[in-house]
Amino acid sequence: MAELRDYRQHLEVETPEHVVIDYEIAGLGSRALAAMADTAIVAVLLAALGIIALRGTPAVLPWLYPAVTLAIFGVLWGYFALFEGFRDGQTPGKRWLGIRVILDTGHPVTMREAAARNLVRLADFLPPPYLLGAVLVAFHPRGKRLGDMVAGTVVVRDRPVATDLSPSRAASGGAPETSLAVTGAPLLSDAEFRVVREFGGRAPSLPAAVRERLAAQLAVRFADRFPTRDGNAVTFLETLLREEGMRRRGRLAARGTRPGPGGLPTAGGGGVAERLVARKGARWDEFSALATRATRGGLDALEARELPDFAARYREVAADLARARTYGADPVVRSRLERLVAAGHNLLYRDTRKTWSGIGRFFAVECPAAVVEARRVVLAAFLAFALPALGGYAALRERPELAEVALPPVLLERAEAGVQANAEGRGYAQVEARMRGMASSAIITNNLGVAFACFAGGVFLGVGSLLSLAYNGLAIGAASGHYANLGLLSYLWTFVAGHGVLELFAIWCAGGGGLLLGLAVIRPGDLSRRDALILKGRVAMRLVGASLLLLLIAGTVEGFLSTSAASVSVKVGTSAASALLLAAWLANGWRHAANA
Secondary structure, eight states, X not given: OOOOOOOSOEEEEEOTTSOEEEEEBOOHHHHHHHHHHHHHHHHHHHHHHHHHHHTOOTTTHHHHHHHHHHHHHHHHHHHXXXXXXXXXXOOHHHHHHTEEEEXXXXXXXXXXXXXXXXXXXXXXXXXXXXXXXXXXXXXSTTOOOHHXXXXXXXXXXXXXXXXXXXXXXXXXXXXXXXXXXXXSSOOSOHHHHHHHHHHHHHGGGSOHHHHHHHHHHHHHHTTTTOOSOOSSHHHHHHHHHHHHHHHHTSTTTTTTOEEOGGGOEEOOTTOHHHHHHHHHHHHHHXXXXXXXXXXXXXXXXXXXXXXXXXXXXXXXXXXXXXXXXXXXXXXXXXXXHHHHHHHHHHHHTOOOOOOHHHHHHIIIIIHHHHHHHTHHHHHHHHHHHHHHHHHHHHHHHHOGGXXXXXXXXXXXXXXXXXXXXXXXXXXXXXOOGGGHHHHHHHHHHXXXXXXXXXXXXXXXXXXXXXXXXXXXXXXHHHHHHHHHHTTOHHHHHHHHHHHHHHHHHHHHHHHHHHHHHHHHHHOOTTSOHHHHHHHHHHHHHHXXXXXXXXXXXXHHHIIIIITSOOOHHXXXXXXXXXXXXXXXXXXXXXXXXXXX
């Protein structure tokens, strides 16, 4: 009978043991179900945070509100990235569905790739709800959405198959053998043995009526060869499976094999492949149990004495997979071994270096080095921001009536109130001391959202980043022009001075990261567009890391200093100090880039 064609998507990866792992790529259905489960968890977390905020008393509100605001932002933007980065490619929803994010090379995903694929999720979401991402997953050869293309990741199935392939155990439900050893040559062909074995593996889960009917139909096929048998068809098949398994583990198990390509034996009646299954099935079951435990809790879930045994068993199963392919074993057997080897490979070769020192080095060294390396695109982002800002300023100075059209009502109201506030000696957007934490958290989350959107838009050939930079530049320039018309330009920029250096530079870094993605697609150079996008994406993520660090600092300064009644000299001095610190930070990155 011809083998059914496999329409599932696959990814083949060669391991350091020189064994090719055939991963099954997760389809749209399983990924959608995982996303729904994770979205439900996110909704519950957000609801819980909202309830906490609503139950807060006025006394605790000044510190409770900032904490809840940052927590909500962290859940919305960090849930998927943090779980995938620190839980080896699995969110709770993905774990439930038995799927995992890995690199195209088969290695476990790191925090960098997890962050990249989830920041670009914003582009995949368009148009709502998630239409672009769903279409790409459905039609891409490897089921990739835009985030996967940037990060160089793929979502695969990795749950070890639970099917028991041990002939002596499948029929008896794991009970020890009670009959005497059976010797002699196998009596069934490979095809017949596979049918009986599959029935034995599935029989316990079938309804009694269905099990009896199928058993009776199968028993008829062997009636002429086994005229004397147990009257119950199910019991007969269990006995036949157990005894045939014993024969296939015996010395005469290879009888009937025939030479294949290169003189290697292939499975004939009772061939080498089935003998391999009969002999090693129990070992595979034991490794499956270890892999399942380690998949759920990491290698830390194993005892110290089990770790060397796990590594040895992984190499043994990898060798068995190579033999199974050589001998033409049943597809079910090969699939089982591929899943086991994939699970072992993912556990043994995962990146465990998630240390505080590594995080510190990333922000202190790698991020500024990336800014230096990508200085041309950061300069391009500055120009994309500054030129519209100058244009907006000039337009408002030339035609003040444009303010009613170009600026939002809240900004116009602030400008009108600023005339009185400036006359009274009060600064722009001053708030009470007890409320500055609330202002700071709102500023940080807003600015980070703008930066992330500016970066993600770059995947659309850089156009999204350019539009975001131009829009924000135009808005700042137009606002400055309107305030200048009212004689309040210094009033506005005194407020901006304390945090503006870091905040604006952070937006240019995020925009530069987006432009890198666009350039990788437009001008990949000697690389393929796929490889160029992955390599440029790695640099871009370090630019996003730089933006994240700078915006956290700038938002804190803006919330606690810029909104205070501090003097102009203090705010300008803070601006100068931040510029010097930024220069020293970039110089450190320059040294690292030069050494590299």
